[in-house]
Amino acid sequence: MRKNVYSVGQVNTYIKNMFAQDFMLNRISIKGEVSNCKYHTSGHIYFTLKDASGTLNAIMFAGNRRGLNFPMKEGDKVVATGSVEVYERDGKYQLYAREIELDGAGNLYLKFEALKRELEEMGMFAEEYKKPIPKYAARIGVVTAPTGAAVQDIRNIAARRNPYVQLILYPALVQGDGAVASIVNGIHALDALGVDVMIVGRGGGSIEDLWAFNEEEVARAIFECETPVISAVGHQTDTTISDFVADLRAPTPSAAAELAVFDYRQVKEYLYACRSQMNRRMEQRMETERIRLSHMRDRLKYLSPANKLRENRKYAADLSDALAAHMTQIIGEKRHTLALLSGQLEGMSPVRKLSQGYSYVADATGKAVTDAADVKPGDLLSVHLYKGTLTAQVTETELQNGMNAGGNCGNEAAE
DSSP, rough: OOOOOOHHHHHHHHHHHHHOOOOOHHHHEEEEEEEEEEEOTTTTTTOOOOOTTEEEEEEOOOGGGBBBBSOOTTOOEEEEEEEEETTTOOOOOEEEEHHHHEEHHHHHHHHHHHHHHHHHTTTTOOGGGOOOOOOOSSSEEEEOOSSHHHHHHHHHHHHOOOSSEEEEEEEOOOOOTTHHHHHHHHHHHHHHHHHHHEEEEEEOOOOOTGGGGGSSSHHHHHOOSSSSSEEHHHHHOOHHHHHHHSEEEOSSSSHHHHHOOHHHHHHHHHHHHHHHHHHHHHHHHHHHHHHHHHHHHHHHHHHHHHHHHHHHHHHHHHHHHHOOOOOOOHHHHHHHHHHHHEEEEEEEHHHHHTTTTTHHHHHHSBBBOOOGGGGGOOEEEEOOOOSSSEEOOOOBOOTTTOOSSSSOOOOEEEE
């Protein structure tokens, strides 16, 4: 008797229905390493999950890309969640992924990114909240493990750069259970102690080892700390939430010590250079002031009251000499003029005329008699001679035409 015969399509459909009815296969999470990862232009992602025992084809449709929050690439170890179904045309089953997340450390990375975004949105990374690191710190607090390379590096660099700086260590757990609380307590204790700057960190390690510095409690303790904080966690390539919140990030604990501890030898050299420069400038300034003082002295000598007084005295003496010379000249000229006038006056002098025999006749009122017609017989006249005066009485007048107007003129008295 012949057995039932089915088509390939019927078998594939039957198997597909069996897969669809399996509750576990409808929502299953599968862990494996990504290979043959291809991003199609349609937005779909085709890849293969593999482990040591086998491989499984997988696809994530473009509509489910929201379930992937990292750029998946070859070699990523992931956990893909979705359903295992049969593709009827090829008769193959594959994983239809709806969510994909990194496995192990990858999960921590997702937590890291989520907390980073949250704290950044809250403004805890903003530059305006960053406090400046003091340039010359005298007391430096350190929150780290009491043993290990980190604390030893900090001590060595501090001793080399400035042995006078005081290091205050808070021995804290930096990984494992209790690490978060220990670090937070250390930050609070050193902040209350009033150190100038604080170094919070540890040496390198895996992301799991460094995870305490990615916790929100540590980030908030650093953000709320009044003391400037330098974060120094791991190696240069390691980055933690503490690095973003801290006032300054150092790539390593050694670098943090370099940033926190000032090199006193450089400061001494700087001070010596400043002193030399100050001395040079002082000498230059003093020389400039000497020259200025000399100019002012010359100006003062020229403009001094004593000098002005001497100049005025000399000017007054010159004026006096000029005045005397001018007066002498004027007197000489006046004397010459006086001599000329005196000669003229001498020639016109009545006295000289009198000395030559002439006389001056005046009537009783003292008025000069120049016309015989002005007198009459009997009038008394005064006759002024060169020496003496005569009083005469008119007895007779003779007019210019020769006519007699009276008797003779006789003298009655003479002086």
